[in-house]
Amino acid sequence: MxxxxxxxxxxxxxxxxxxxxxxxxxxxxxxxxxxxxxxxxxxxxxxxxxxxxxxxxxxxxxxxxxxxxxxxxxxxxxxxxxxxxxxxxxxxxxxxxxxxxxxxxxxxxxxxxxxxxxxxxxxxxxxxxxxxxxxxxxxxxGEFKSESPAAAKAYADVAAIEGKSAEERDGFWQEHFSRCIRCYACRQSCVGCYCQECFVDELDPLWVGIKVAPAENTVWHTIRAFHLAGRCISCNECERVCPVDIPLSLLNRKLEKDGLELFQFQAGMDASVTPPFATFKKGEKLGTGD
Amino acid sequence: MHQAISKQVLKAWLRDMMVSRTLRQAQGRLLIAPVAEAGMVMYRAVDKVEDIVFKFANTVLSPKEFFFPITDTLFTLRQKDGHPELVTPTMEKDAVLFGIRPCDALGLKIIDRPFLDEPADARYKERRERTTLVGLACSDACPECFCTSMGTAPDDAANVDIMLTENGEDYLVQAVTNKGKALLDGVALKEADTVSTSVVTPKKVPAENIGSAMLKAFDSLYWSRVADRCIHCNICSYVCPVCYCFDIRDYTSRGEVQRVRSWESCEAAGFTKLAGGADIRPNKGARMRQRFAHKLLYMDKQFGNLVGCTGCGRCVKYCPVNIDIREIINDVQKMAVEK
Incomplete structure (x- = not known):
């Protein structure tokens, strides 16, 4: 060949x-x-x-x-x-x-x-x-593969974080977010981050201040992750480009895992399928409880 | 004869700096040094000498972050007894930056011009005046660095107060400035028996007359072609020991105003957006050219005989899409010859 x-x-x-x-x-x-x-x-x-x-x-x-x-x-x-x-x-x-x-x-x-x-x-x-x-x-x-690799281990690291207490999780993320220099390379490398004006750049309303500090950094990463919920295709470019090695894939794949469990949905598999957050079905339960 | 300090005495000296020694330094000094953090090496304020990393290539961020921090509160304005009160922060104590590389020391020397030329930036000036730089010569060249093409060298002592060079079980010591000599006062130095330091030869880049070459390449389509793959993140500017652009905003809360300055980058979309919506550099090519023209042409035009690059190679190493300033310098020189 x-x-x-x-x-x-x-x-x-x-x-x-x-x-x-x-x-x-x-x-x-x-x-x-x-x-x-x-x-x-x-x-x-x-x-x-x-x-x-x-x-x-x-x-x-x-x-x-x-x-x-x-x-x-x-x-x-x-x-x-x-x-x-x-x-x-x-x-x-x-x-x-x-x-x-x-x-x-x-x-x-x-x-x-x-x-x-x-x-x-x-x-x-x-x-x-x-x-x-x-x-x-x-x-x-390239060579078409007839078998898909087992994805059982796909969320082992996410599950490990889920297993921690709220305090431990907060400590884990605060430690990583405190290192963030807000270069926005995560956003700039992302296919899903194509907004003409990102919320973090908006002045009116001002969602996030320009201080590079734990509170601001946490808001930045949390809101970005939610904006990618049901949309992130886990190419993990954001984590690759991060100059200070923040494990962003844990956030993104946590949301991907939830999307799979709650809606049996994985972003980007089929362009004709409307993603869960772009639909509203009559009789659909609000919230994720029961 | 060369003066030397044993590794043991060096550690004791560093430990000693942090505690009170003289009346003038009653509080001791803030010691900033390279430490290991999450698998990387970063400059951090330390309180234990054991945390210091002595063998490293270079840090992810340059030590400019201690003189021109990523986020800085310039002043706080508040009400006191019905009158406005302006509070400007100052350093609590003098500082020592240990382990700065010659490329990064040159970086500080370069940004001294924009920050210290009158009117001087008060925050930067105080930190520069109250910080002693203890340089550490490189014992290896990084694959990405090219300092000898940019006016410095792996053992260049020109821009530090004290220079240390590893020499077997000791470090050779050069007290360069009076500030350096003062910090070494009372330290048990010895005479080096033999000198066997490593010879470090970084790769060369054709940087001679790069300014005039930039002028010739200025209108080339080249810039927008390089910008095609640029994702316009701010990594290159943020890891650079020279880039000094910033943004300023006011934080207001409960009758108090904080004026905050944070790093910004000419590569970011919207960096040159003006009131009214006009944008001086709306496209990627214009922004790409700006960064290289600032370093290789404008700094020289503005300050005379100054290039805004030290050859540290961080932008080469950390750019996610391999925009390589060494390749750009080569290409610009070629374009200038062809023109």
Missing amino acids: ESLDKQIRDKARELLTSGAFACVMGYERATDGKTARPLFAYTPEEAERFVFDQYCTHNLARYLINWRDNKKSVGIVAKPCDTRAINLLINEKQIDRSKLYVIGVACQGIMEVGWGAPTEKLELRCNTCSEPNPVLHDLLV
Whole structure:
């Protein structure tokens, strides 16, 4: 079988030669010569730089919002979790499926990376992955997997936090939130955080002050997590980019776990399914008790 | 002959700094030093010498955060006996910053210009004047750093008060300034028998005449192409030892006003939004160019013979999408030649 790199380059070249595409997003080698970074190819020549391997960690669907108003189509290289992010954007009517070409990659898992520091350790999202094939694609590259990995261990770390007392949980999060420098890299890397004006930037009303302090930081992370409830597709980019290593996936996957248990819903699996928080059914119980 | 301090005496000296020694330093000093925290190394105020990390590459955030903190209350305004009272905070005691790297010490020297040129920033000025910098020479080059291209070196003592260089079981000691000499007063130094410090050679970047090259590359489409992958988070600015942009807001509650200053970044959307809604740099390319032009061109134009980068490499290491200032400097030089 042809290499992933070649299949992606061939398709990207074809799309860019057609004249209907403004750009194709994929990955190229980073300046450390080992890891990968996003590449936006505008010409068939630039498409020769595309690569794909276990270090292509970025969720490129995050950039699709920037192309929303472009008349031409765009192409995107997407891992299975990234395709769920694309479904989220389609479902929320942020992007037009007909102007998008998805090169879906059935991936073998992504390794933890830092600049100049590729590892052989599988990322958390891959360890807890339940869908190793793209849920949406126009071209599939890579080996389609007929079996889904067991997702039993998906929430073991979340359950461990749930098992703690309220005081312990508060202590745990205060310790992590006190380190936050409010660079907003978590928001900026997130597919779901596409608001034109984020609540944290609003001045009137002022939801969160500019002080970088435990109270403000807690409000920031708590509200962001709730805004992603039923929407987060667990690509875990927020945790990867955090320069001070705040375990944000615990918050996001707690809400994902609740969504699964209460509504049997997982975001981004199918763009045509309306998410629980976007529906109201007559006779539906309010609250989560009984 | 080189003066040296044994590791044991060094620890005793650091311990001693925190407690009262002289009448003038009756309270002892605040000691800020690198410590391990959640798997990272950060500068923190310490109360135990045992917490200090002596072997580290560099910290996640630069020590600028102790002179220009991420959040700073500039003053508090309140009512007292029917009259307004303005309270400005001051340092409780003098401080010692232990373990600063030469790149970060250069960073402070650079931001001294915007903060200390008259009218000086009172908060920054007090912290600079009342803090003694004890430098620690690098014994290894980080893969991302390039300090020798930016006017400093792994053992550069120019911007600290005392410089320490690991030398076998001891540290070589250079008392650079009077402030440094005062801090070493009464400390049992010895003469180094032999000198065997490590030779550290960071990678080079073609930074000569980068300002004029930036001018030539200024209108290039290049900036918006680099900005394509930028996610416009503030990491590069926040880990940088030089970036000094901030935002100021007033906190009001129960008849009290606090004026608060927090870090901001030119990369953030809305950073240049003005009253009335106009935005000077509304697109990503303009914001991307701003950060590099400020460092490589504007600082020099404004202050003369100054580049706003120390080669610490933090932005290279922590950028989530690999926007690499070394690659940008290379590309800008190439564009300048082609033009």
